[in-house]
Amino acid sequence: MISIFNAHGFAFLLATRITVSITALSLIFATLIGLVFAFFKISHNKFLNRLADLYIGLIRGTPLIVQIMFLYYGISSVIVLSSFTAGAMALGIHSGAYIAEIFRGAIQSIHRGQMEAARSLGMSNALAMRRIIFPQALKRAIPPLGNQFIIGLKDSSLVAYIAVTDLFNTALSVQGENYMPFETYFVVGIYYLILVLLFTVLLNKLEARLGGGGIKGMKIA
Secondary structure (H helix, E strand, C coil): CHHHHHHHHHHHHHHHHHHHHHHHHHHHHHHHHHHHHHHHHHCCCHHHHHHHHHHHHHHHCCCHHHHHHHHHHHHHHCCCCCHHHHHHHHHHHHHHHHHHHHHHHHHHHCCHHHHHHHHHCCCCHHHHHHHHHHHHHHHHHHHHHHHHHHHHHHHHHHHHHHCCCCHHHHHHHHHHHHCCHHHHHHHHHHHHHHHHHHHHHHHHHHHHHCCCCCCCCCCCC
16 A cells, blocks of 8 residues: 555545545535525425426436436537536536535524514515525534535545546556555545545534534534
8 A cells, every 4th residue: 555655646646636626616516506496496486496396306316427427428519518527517416406405404494483573674585584594594504514515525536437537537547557456445545534534624613613503413424
């Protein structure tokens, strides 16, 4: 294993940067999608509600690897996308479906009496949602969001199959050169473990800073 570190440590570091970049980009994309479809889902507009049901059902009902391949090889036949862009979009669209349900659940967990109280003070629905309901819902959503972000980091390894030179793709190349699968995958596993632990620490600090409004005792892990 030391020989793997010595010979390919720099390549793994470059690949780590790609893994972190594609994960961060996809999670920003997923959070925006999740927010939009969460509001569609709780909307009284039947068209928006059904659109959200269709998106969430379709994405959660198909494997992530199929979505990555469809976006890269399918959509790219019409619109040319780099493997990095296609991978980030596929990961974002996939995580967005789960994040939409997280936001929806958090918003609906706030007692409806708070909305009624805000309305009685003369606030519009949109203003009450922005100032009263959503800030509280966001605190409750942070622990499950953190877990979804960590899942997104690990799922990013699947973009190796569309030639993104992330950590897992680099491990495949290294293993192909040295025929040492045990040592190579052990080393790349350590890289992923370190990333997940760093991510977990950052998210737990964010949760503590925002007041820990999630379910009592629930931690990002």
